[in-house]
Amino acid sequence: MIKSQGIEKASNVLRSVEELSAQAKHTASSLAFAASQARETGELSTRVYDEILDLVDQTGQATSEINRIIRVVKMEVGKLYKISRHGEIELEKNGELIEKIERSLASLLQESQRVLYIMKKLKSVSANNKLIS
Numbered sequence: 488m489i490k491s492q493g494i495e496k497a498s499n500v501l502r503s504v505e506e507l508s509a510q511a512k513h514t515a516s517s518l519a520f521a522a523s524q525a526r527e528t529g530e531l532s533t534r535v536y537d538e539i540l541d542l543v544d545q546t547g548q549a550t551s552e553i554n555r556i557i558r559v560v561k562m563e564v565g566k567l568y569k570i571s572r573h574g575e576i577e578l579e580k581n582g583e584l585i586e587k588i589e590r591s592l593a594s595l596l597q598e599s600q601r602v603l604y605i606m607k608k609l610k611s612v613s614a615n616n617k618l619i620s
Contacts, residue, residue, distance in 0.1 A: 497564070501557050504599060508550040511602050515546040518609060521618045535616050542609040549602045556595045563588045 522539040525531035567588075569579045613619045 498561075501560060504553060504595065505557055507599075508553045508602065511546055511606055512550045514606065515543040515609060518613050518618060519543040521613070522616075525616070525618060531616055531618075535612060538612055539609065539618075542605055542612065545605050546602060546609070549598050549605060553595060553598045553602065556591055556598065560588060560591045560595065563591065 519540060522531055522536050526533070526536045563584060566584055567578050567581060569577055571577050610619065
């Protein structure tokens, strides 16, 4: 029971990270659009526009990596389950697989922190150039 609650909590965390990743990607796309419009009207320098597009590209790459890692973690967690002789679902004790999941989660944390850093930088550049208030 406790193990299954832990798996459910982990699943909820992964779902939250997926949602945040999607929001970051959407926000970056919206800022790219705003930057494009500002560039067309001459309100934004080419250097700043290029910097924003680079940050948007980095966001896309990082969020894609986050989604890939989440898929891997879900597959790995699924491999931990087995059916007992009595037909009950049990978690298998597989140290190697658990270590692999832990490494994947560490990578997920690293990529999530990267997205946060990129989004802060993107927000700063955009706010300084009045693309957002």
